Amino acid sequence: QQQVKQSPQSLIVQKGGISIINCAYENTAFDYFPWYQQFPGKGPALLIAIRPDVSEKKEGRFTISFNKSAKQFSLHIMDSQPGDSATYFCAASMVSGAQKLVFGQGTRLTINP
């Protein structure tokens, strides 16, 4: 079963616009929620992450919004640039132990110039 559900599968945004990707999780024991960015031919790389004790985390143009009661979190990319075109994965894990990540299905983001 898919413990983390991600939408949309693909997204096209104009340069300068806001890109929004959503994720929902089921396991209330998850307490770490990262987003990974993957460029073609490369492995995923950590972009930004949040713990459930805060509702929002911002790093530059990237913001995670977290809603614990709804078990949802989202990635917002402000002023989207062509260089942001990549596949984005949300994930969830528990901080303790080996921190195995459970991934969403991925979103292919295209920023049109």
Added chain:
Amino acid sequence: DVKVTQSSRYLVKRTGEKVFLECVQDMDHENMFWYRQDPGLGLRLIYFSYDVKMKEKGDIPEGYSVSREKKERFSLILESASTNQTSMYLCASNPTGASGNTIYFGEGSWLTVV
């Protein structure tokens, strides 16, 4: 910088062949992982290891085995490759502990089984 190296980037194997995918990390991480990436399914955990000679099944272990004889090296083995194992395989590692949440990935191994 953490480096996770997957020695084989592109492989083509025949059905029934035994396949070895090798992964080495250079940061003395305790935990190592093998994921499989397929379009529309995201990354799915095959096996992980939290110490030398220790391993645990992930979500999709069927048809795979692993070996971890040294801390820095984690191998994925397909005992008898099948066409449904055509995929991209990602190795990853991270350290144990509260600061170890970041998982570092290799660049992937594209396996085609014909």
